Every structure is written in C-alpha cells, then in structure tokens.
C-alpha cells in the first residue's frame with residue numbers, strides 16, 4: 001500500500017521559494033536605488049582586481065541596474081552572458097508555469113546535462129571578453 005507523500009517537503013519548498021524570492025527582491029531593490037557605477041559599497045571582483053581580466057560575472061551588477069531601468073542594450077554591453085542567462089531562465093520559468101497551468105509534467109527545472117555546456121559557454125565568454133577584438137563584451 002502506498003502512503004501519501006509527506007506534506008512537510010512541499011511546505012518547506014514553498015517557504016524556501018518565498019524566502020528566496022524576498023531576498024532576490026531585496027537585492028533588486030538595493031541595486032535599483034543605488035547605481036553600482038556611483039556607489040562604492042558593492043563588492044569588488046577579486047579576480048578582476050588581482051588579474052586585470054574580466055571574469056564571466058564582471059558587470060553583472062551594472063547589467064542588472066541597467067535592466068531594472070529598462071536599458072536592455074546597456075545591460076547587454078555590461079554582461080551579455082548574464083542577460084541572456086536571465087532570459088533563458090525566464091523562458092524556462094514561463095514554460096514550467098504553462099505546463100503547471102495545463103497540468104502537464106515539466107521535468108527538472110535545470111537538468112544536469114546543461115551544466116557542462118553552460119560552464120563551457122561561460123569559459124568561452126570569459127576568454128572572448130578579454131580579447132581586444134571582442135572588447136564590446138567587456139563592461
């Protein structure tokens with residue numbers, strides 16, 4: 001006989017989702033009101049400080065500031081990988097929401113088979129944005 005799944009797991013997942021969403025909204029609010037280009041309290045990229053090269057995350061805060069103010073092209077200039085990853089996550093979330101709405105299974109949100117290609121893309125992005133021919137990819 002099959003027993004009912006424990007309800008605590010669903011409750012914990014819902015609570016974790018709410019906490020995560022609140023934390024992300026708080027971070028977005030700080031970035032919205034305090035321009036990273038003019039406020040010094042944001043953390044500095046240690047990779048960039050030590051090497052002078054841009055890591056795949058360099059420019060993410062400025063890109064998010066630009067996105068929150070509707071400046072998509074500036075956000076793409078600051079960190080195209082971040083903006084395109086956000087777009088992919090939004091599309092994936094919409095796909096999940098649509099399937100949930102229609103009562104269809106969606107599978108995993110982020111299948112592990114995407115991890116290595118994403119890491120390879122981040123590595124390629126890092127190399128390219130540090131080459132002078134691809135300076136437009138640097139913040």
Ligand SMILES: [Zn+2]
Nearest residue numbers: 045055057058
């Ligand atoms: Zn960096």
